Amino acid sequence: METEQLIRTLAADNLHRARPVGLVLTTALLAAAPVSMAMFLATLGVRPDVMTAMHNPFFDLKFVVTLALAISAIAVSLHLSRPEASLKGWAWLLLVPAGILAAGIASEMMMPQRLPMLTRLIGSNSRTCMTAIPLISLPLLAGALIGLRHGAPARPAVAGAIAGLLSAGLAATLYASHCTDDSPLFVATWYTVATALVTAIGALAGSKLLRF
């Protein structure tokens, strides 16, 4: 085909309007969320003492950390859906949840504790945490990748990794309401391992699916 002909054809299709990436991503995540929610409720469910747990600031802190991760990853992933965008100037957003968590660890250190540090870190749910977060995140990761396919990321693996962070953040928010380990040390260890796993899956899938 002649390039001239192609140009004429593209111009004829000028009136077609694609939806913004943010809208497609939101729709895909909203479609995936009930699936993840159902998986969570069917297997784990919210912990029975949730009403009293809510008075423990370290229980609440888990949600602040996981939601901060999800929100900053959503912002970064939308930024990266533009081909000329890079992580420069945006990567610090992803450090916000880590910073909140570090502040949590510091304040726990300053309080008198019943249990020794290592016991709090190891907790009693580490294995569940490391399996549940990745599994619950899979539908959300699929939704995030479908949404971001609508964009044009210059580095598909990086965009996929951010999609992994995003879905791990959302999945961890659900899981946090089940888990009885509230120490920031536990969160910093096991949630991070689970999130790293989902991020790696996201990077791998993204390198295949997010090319445009």
Added chain:
Amino acid sequence: MRETEDEWTGLMRLAISGDGTAYHRLLKAVTPVLRAGARRGLARAGQPIDQSEDIVQEILLAVHLKRHTWDANAPFAPWLFAIARNKLIDQLRRRGRRVFVNIDDFAETIPDEPAAETASAGEIAAQLQSLPARQRDVLQSIAVESASIKDTAAKFAMSEGAVRVALHRALASLTAKLREQ
């Protein structure tokens, strides 16, 4: 050069607001620049430059299908060259070359007087045959026979809306097929 780029940005804004003529002018204006960049990139990678037109056409398709990712408040050229680099790298990888694309392959020199040149490439034409019949008919009517949407609709007894949908789907599936190669 700065003026050229500002002009592109203006044309793209018009295009987004529905001006098909501005869009046509823009695509015609950027094509020689893309062609020069593709040739430079292929030459740098030690590849024959006769594939450059395939790259140009792939870039144009990607520009078209991803133009909603352009921020209308940002200049158009950096966005365009980012897409172009991406497609050049794709094409070189497909040929098993591990190559660094020079950031400036596309931005370097914008020809003041673009040579009037018609060029043809084989990859899109080859993929055309694998499209569903209706999409192929519509695409060929508009691309090859230069029929308007309206004439195409009359010819195939379709509504203009259906022609538009078929045309867009044809372009999207062509792009998907080129990517899967």
